[in-house]
Amino acid sequence: xxxxxxxxxxxxxxxxxxxxxxxxxxxxxxxxxxxxxxxxxxxxxxxxxxxxxxxxxxxxxxxxxxxxxxxxxxxxxxxxxxxxxxxxxxxxxxxxxxxxxxxxxxxxxxxxxxxxxxxxxxxxxxxxxxxxxxxxxxxxxxxxxxxxxxxxxxxxxxxxxxxxxxxxxxxxxxxxxxxxxxxxxxxxxxxxxxxxxxxxxxxxxxxxxxxxxxxxxxxxxxxxxxxxxxxxxxxxxxxxxxxxxxxxxxxxxxxxxxxxxxxxxxxxxxxxxxxxxxxxxxxxxxxxxxxxxxxxxxxxxxxxxxxxxxxxxxxxxxxxxxxxxxxxxxxxxxxxxxxxxxxxx
Numbered sequence: 578x579x580x581x582x583x584x585x586x587x588x589x590x591x592x593x594x595x596x597x598x599x600x601x602x603x604x605x606x607x608x609x610x611x612x613x614x615x616x617x618x619x620x621x622x623x624x625x626x627x628x629x630x631x632x633x634x635x636x637x638x639x640x641x642x643x644x645x646x647x648x649x650x651x652x653x654x655x656x657x658x659x660x661x662x663x664x665x666x667x668x669x670x671x672x673x674x675x676x677x678x679x680x681x682x683x684x685x686x687x688x689x690x691x692x693x694x695x696x697x698x699x700x701x702x703x704x705x706x707x708x709x710x711x712x713x714x715x716x717x718x719x720x721x722x723x724x725x726x727x728x729x730x731x732x733x734x735x736x737x738x739x740x741x742x743x744x745x746x747x748x749x750x751x752x753x754x755x756x757x758x759x760x761x762x763x764x765x766x767x768x769x770x771x772x773x774x775x776x777x778x779x780x781x782x783x784x785x786x787x788x789x790x791x792x793x794x795x796x797x798x799x800x801x802x803x804x805x806x807x808x809x810x811x812x813x814x815x816x817x818x819x820x821x822x823x824x825x826x827x828x829x830x831x832x833x834x835x836x837x838x839x840x841x842x843x844x845x846x847x848x849x850x851x852x853x854x855x856x857x858x859x860x861x862x863x864x865x866x867x868x869x870x871x872x873x874x875x876x877x878x879x880x881x882x883x884x885x886x887x888x889x890x891x892x893x894x895x896x897x898x899x900x901x902x903x904x905x906x907x908x909x910x911x912x913x914x915x916x917x918x919x920x921x922x
Contacts (some may be wrong), residue, residue, distance in 0.1 A: 620647035634732035640881040651847035665706040716753035758800035766811035781806040858888035
C-alpha cells in the first residue's frame with residue numbers, strides 16, 4: 578500500500594470537512610444589504626427623421642392605449658401674468674388655500690412683492706409651493722429681482738404677448754449660471770417676418786435696459802445680443818406649451834383628442850426638450866397632459882405599433898377643417914397634411 582493511500586485511509590473525516598465552510602466573525606460574512614432596484618427601463622421611443630416634417634418621435638416597441646410613454650421636466654417656465662399670486666412661481670402648481678406658500682425674502686427683510694398683472698395699486702406676493710421650488714429658483718430670481726421690469730412687463734401687457742416673459746426668465750437663468758445660453762438651440766425656430774423682427778427689437782431693448790439699470794456686469798451679458806434674443810424667442814414661440822391642468826382621471830383623458838382646452842385654464846407656459854420633437858396630427862395617437870405642475874406626462878391615446886410615429890395635436894382637434902388650417906398656418910407656419918385634413922374632415 579502506498580503512503581498516499583495510507584494517509585487517505587487515516588483521515589475519514591476529510592469528506593465531512595469539505596461540506597462545511599470555516600466559521601468567521603468577519604463583518605463581511607454578515608447579512609448582505611438588499612440590492613438596489615434596477616433602474617427603470619428607457620422610454621419606448623426614439624427621435625428620428627420623418628420624410629416631410631423633419632425630426633419626429635417613433636415607438637421602439639408596441640404601446641397600448643392608455644400606457645404612459647414618458648414624463649418631461651421643463652427647461653423654462655413662466656406663470657400667466659394674471660396668476661402670479663395663485664401659482665408657484667417655478668413649477669406652476671396651484672397654491673391651495675390650505676397650503677402654506679413659501680416666499681423668498683428680500684434684502685430689507687420683507688416679502689418678495691410684484692405688481693399684479695392688472696396694473697392696479699395692489700401688490701401681490703410671489704410665492705413658491707415648497708422650499709424645494711424656492712431653492713431651485715434662487716439663482717435666476719436673485720438676478721430677476723434686481724431689475725425694474727415695469728417697462729418690459731407693461732409692453733407685454735399692451736401687446737398681449739407672453740413669450741417674451743419666457744425669454745426674460747431664460748436670460749436670468751443664463752446670467753445666474755442655471756442654464757447655458759445655447760440650451761434651446763437644438764429646437765426648431767419659428768419662421769419670422771420683418772414685422773416680427775421689429776417687434777422683437779423693441780422687446781430686446783427693454784430687456785437689456787432692465788439688466789443695465791440693475792448694473793449687471795457687461796461680461797455677464799456678452800451672450801445677450803439682438804441675434805440671441807430673436808433666435809431664442811423664435812424657438813420659444815413655436816415650441817412653448819400652454820400648461821393646463823387636467824381634470825378627472827387618466828381614463829377620462831383618453832377620450833380627449835384635443836391638445837388644448839379653454840384658454841383661461843392655462844396656468845402658464847413652458848418649454849421642453851423631448852416633447853418639442855413630437856409632430857402634429859389632427860387625429861393624434863398621443864396626448865400631453867399636466868396633472869398638478871409643469872411636469873408633462875405623455876400617454877398613448879390608442880394602440881401604437883413598433884416603428885409608428887407618435888404625434889400630438891397642437892390645437893383644439895374639435896375645430897372644423899378651415900379653422901384648423903388657418904390656425905396651424907398662422908400660428909405654426911405649416912399646412913397640415915394629415916388624413917383628416919386631406920379628407921376635409
